[in-house]
Amino acid sequence: MKTFITSILLVISLTTQAQLKPISYSDENQKLEGLLAKPGKMNAKKAGVLVLPAWMGIDNNAKESAENLAKLGYITFVADIYGVDKRPTNSKEAGQIAGSFKTDYKAYQKRIQLALDQLIKAGANPEKIAIIGYCFGGTGALEAARANFKVNGVVSFHGGLGRDAARTIEPINPKVLVLHGADDFFIPETEIKAFQDEMRTSKADWQMIYYADAVHAFTHKDAGNDKTKGTAYNEKAAKRSWQAMVDFFNEILAK
Template sequence: MKTKLLLLALIMQSTTSVFSQSKTVEYKDGNQVLSGISVAPSKSLKNKPGILILPAWMGIDDHAKDSANRLAAMGYTTFVADIYGVDQRPKDYSEAGKKAGYFKKNIKEYQTRIQLAYDQLIKQGANPDDIVVMGYCFGGTGAIECARTNMKVKGIVSFHGGLGRDETRTIDAITPKVLVLHGADDPYESKEEIEKFQTEMRTAKADWQMVYYANAVHSFTDKNAGNDNSKGAAYNEKAEKRSWEAMLTFLKEVL
């Protein structure tokens, strides 16, 4: 019993040491104050790779923070971006839809907010030559935008993100490697939009992968999304675990 208690204490101490390195970081976009979350690993991997995390449409949530902590525990410097601002966080899904919709329509403003968060990740000690951007839902859309603008990153990971693109935009060559993790039954991405995205990746001569998860709809990594697929967004434990492992494999490859 004493051995078990000692082991539990050591585990808790180790977990605390990782979590204690989490801090709030304020920065600005003009007059708008932004507040992201930085998590430094207790022991960095070689070359100090960093991961920028773009949260879903509700803004910084437990899901994004949990991902930041898990990755920091593996040795990555992580930063959760604040896209909306400290006084602009949505109060409900309706408000989140409007705010996320604004940035999707005003894509350059979204790109600016992502770039500012990227700069903060570097300031927190991440190696600018070894960065990956990952995002969930609305954040997955943002991650793909990082590929389209050729942000100076090694890789892009989109979990159930939006794939659409304004067709008036030119398609430039894409340098970062791209991993798209997608629910096979996601009702928010039409067959036509998926085909256009894949054509875009080919035209851009991107190094891309797209993985489909059976019986998974939108938000399949979010434990707060419920379990009713008929609503279009629901948690899927198997898809969550598989997609996380796919991302870890991708990180090992590109970083």
């Protein structure tokens, strides 16, 4: 009976700690609203994770990631990159808005920093912070590394790797983990090579893991399973990449 009650209490605890709380903040006149997830039991270092969503903005994938990270003991914040009145309603709008931030990367970096500020304000240890991002958000995670934000590391899940070749390559301090679909034809080999050359030139501590039979958006459960479209969910790759992220965090945040 005691074991049964303990199990019930554990389930209740995990459910409670996964709740997402809307947090309002702003970029000058632009209103933003992210989501905060606080764990029921904090990790010893009070480490925090910032989640950067894919190009549709705050979606179910970002929310689920935040909930699962909170269950692991991390204070987690899902960034609002676009703004409360700028959420895309379809892929065409998403492409246009995301494209504008990729071009104006400093504006993207600013929105990421504002979200980081919210994460720290919520109680995360500023000395133990990581950023993860999906697709467009994966690009953002790399931009945070390029800007040398004060974070321990960044993780890009099936993110864009490109950068304007005219940009100066600076030394990169945060550790970098790229989780990439081996069959992702949206990211050309030339972009991959340029990224790897950038990592070498910047003297970054970087890793890049390829997942077999995986294309773009392989972590997104709503991406379907038709690889020929270029985006598809791959359960095995999703689980393996999540574990790779967890191992990375154990290295950079737990010590």
